[in-house]
Amino acid sequence: MIVRCWGARGGIAVSGTRFDRFGGDTCCIEVRDSDGRVLIIDAGTGIRRLGKRLVDEGVPDCDLFFTHFHWDHLMGLPFFRAPHHFAVRINGDPLPGVTTEEVLNNVVSPPYFPVPFAEFSKGMEFCPFEGSGHFGNIAVTAVPLSHPGGGSGYRFEENGKSFVFLTDNELSYQHDGGLTLDGYAEFAKNADLLVHDAEYLPEEYPAHRQWGHSHWLEAVDLAEKAGVRALGLFHHGASRYDGEVAEIVESCRSEIRDRELRMDCFAMAADVVIRL
Ligand SMILES: [Zn+2]
Numbered sequence: 001m002i003v004r005c006w007g008a009r010g011g012i013a014v015s016g017t018r019f020d021r022f023g024g025d026t027c028c029i030e031v032r033d034s035d036g037r038v039l040i041i042d043a044g045t046g047i048r049r050l051g052k053r054l055v056d057e058g059v060p061d062c063d064l065f066f067t068h069f070h071w072d073h074l075m076g077l078p079f080f081r082a083p084h085h086f087a088v089r090i091n092g093d094p095l096p097g098v099t100t101e102e103v104l105n106n107v108v109s110p111p112y113f114p115v116p117f118a119e120f121s122k123g124m125e126f127c128p129f130e131g132s133g134h135f136g137n138i139a140v141t142a143v144p145l146s147h148p149g150g151g152s153g154y155r156f157e158e159n160g161k162s163f164v165f166l167t168d169n170e171l172s173y174q175h176d177g178g179l180t181l182d183g184y185a186e187f188a189k190n191a192d193l194l195v196h197d198a199e200y201l202p203e204e205y206p207a208h209r210q211w212g213h214s215h216w217l218e219a220v221d222l223a224e225k226a227g228v229r230a231l232g233l234f235h236h237g238a239s240r241y242d243g244e245v246a247e248i249v250e251s252c253r254s255e256i257r258d259r260e261l262r263m264d265c266f267a268m269a270a271d272v273v274i275r276l
């Protein structure tokens with residue numbers, strides 16, 4: 001299984017030389033199974049470049065999953081060229097009470113976008129996903145996020161390797177439908193890679209309580225409790241320059257050393273590739 005990050009930024013896309021290292025595009029992750037089948041999580045601005053790559057490669061189809069529909073996870077969709085070239089299956093309805101098709105129909109249409117949804121969505125297929133299923137060689141399992149309005153996190157498993165993706169997830173506050181820290185630790189248990197929301201510094205968190213995000217120390221707590229092999233920090237704040245993200249990574253590594261854990265830690269960034 002290969003995990004490739006096309007955007008790790010949260011909130012809004014950013015640009016400029018102070019964001020070169022970790023990238024400015026918002027949330028988009030590609031997962032490939034051992035036969036090359038493509039799964040995608042979220043359609044932040046990173047999905048634009050991914051779509052171009054998939055079209056250039058000539059892949060036959062792909063499966064897209066959404067965590068939720070806040071703009072930073074959705075705003076790249078109108079510029080995702082893939083549905084004009086091959087089948088894109090959109091799996092599941094991560095929010096209670098509304099279908100993914102309804103949500104997309106509302107925003108990817110005039111006056112927000114010049115092309116009507118019926119035309120834009122040719123090539124898209126909306127498929128039910130009841131919380132678990134197989135996509136190629138990968139077993140996918142969903143879990144509710146602790147986030148305003150809800151959402152889904154995911155676990156991907158192939159050949160005994162596992163990748164858990166939990167972004168926009170607040171570990172110190174249980175939003176409606178969300179789990180406790182222990183619940184997420186059980187979901188992420190023994191994962192080879194956990195990618196988790198680490199938007200805040202611990203000292204920033206009190207001013208942002210209930211906003212739906214975690215600080216890096218909580219991400220380390222979860223990674224330790226779950227016994228994961230590697231922790232990828234995600235959802236970097238839009239005003240967080242490269243040097244500041246690097247400082248968060250160093251703080252995490254220092255904490256991991258102090259706790260005598262055997263765990264890698266790094267920041268997810270545009271174009272980072274992890275082979276599991
Ligand atoms: Zn977000």
Ligand SMILES: [Zn+2]
Nearest residue numbers: 070147168212
């Ligand atoms: Zn969100």
